[in-house]
Amino acid sequence: MEQDAQLVQQCLQGDGSAWEELVRRHTRRIFNICYRFTGNRTESQDLSQDVFLRVYRTLGSYRSAHGGFATWMTSVTRNLLIDHYRRTKRDRITDSLDDAMPMVENKESAGRRPDEQALLGELSGQVQSALTRLSPELREAVILRDLQQLEYSEIQQVLAVPEGTVKSRINRGRIELARILQQMGVRPS
């Protein structure tokens, strides 16, 4: 977006209010990507903050000629999410040994906050749970395409893989997600 590039220029000239505007414009989107990837509000909040910190520090490296600011920011988010996934992998393996199927019931009884309980209503909650069980490379492709409604070319830019790979990952991600939902007892009406 042209306006984003303009705001970035103003930021680089030391205009704090331009940075505030950028934060205001992108916080919701970045938080949603993080939340859909991790399925946890607290983690998503921390990760969103880390994304903005990194963006703020590396703002000078952004080139509007190479793509939109939103796409660039999504790339930063994706890299951080993958880093986070790798860092917490061991913890998740340990946790998964304690977890028993079915997943949805466990999640709902895991002492979530009331607003999170409301958020995980019916199918939406089940889809969110299934999403977190997808492999990270399929998960990110599905989130960017089906939740963030990004074009294939934009996803290709964010993931830095060929368009054929993007299409394949999205397709496999959707099929895998359907299988997980079926395992969870969710069947199409």
Add this chain to the structure above:
Amino acid sequence: MNWTCEQTEARLSDYLDGLLQPAEQSAFNLHVNICERCAPLVAGVAHTLGGLYALEAVEPPPQLEIAILTATLGAPSWRNARRWLRSLQSPRFVYSLASVAATIVIILTASGFSFRKPKMADLRPATIYRNADKQAHLVYAHSAKFVSDLRVVYEIQTRLNENEQNPATREQTIPQDSPGKQPGRTDNTNPSAPKQQNRSDELGRNLRVLAAQFPVVSGSIGERRMP
């Protein structure tokens, strides 16, 4: 067109996104309608996609924006201070500040305030008034003297021009060089002339005497005056 289960799985997203060609679409539909393996797969993925699209955007906690801004720009009070300082950088403010500073300097200078040895006493209104009054009188006196001097110079120049235009008069007026006389004294000196002589006349005479005494200098002056 023959359609296989592998093709169905590989092209499922294209089918759901409406990217298949009409012939492919027909073959896909034909295969799915008769295939026991592919029919539930297509239905399951379509249902999943519906579930994904039904996911609503989650509202971030309100404190998230504040936390991000604090982590990047600092505390709100510091941000406000920075914003205020930034507003001072506007050209309008700088011009206003410069004109106010210039006005203060002019007033202080006019009141006789010494910037080298500043004293608090010089900033009292009574002192400023007294100094300003004194400065005003001095300026008036200097101006009056300057105008008077200008008048004298103008008078001298007029006389010199008159003499140049009238050579006969000049011959009469220019004194002959006489060794017994003191410089500045002429033969035409009339001792009985009234003492209230015009000052300009006297200066004019003196200049003419000087010209006669130093012909080279006067010649060069004359050459310079020639057009």
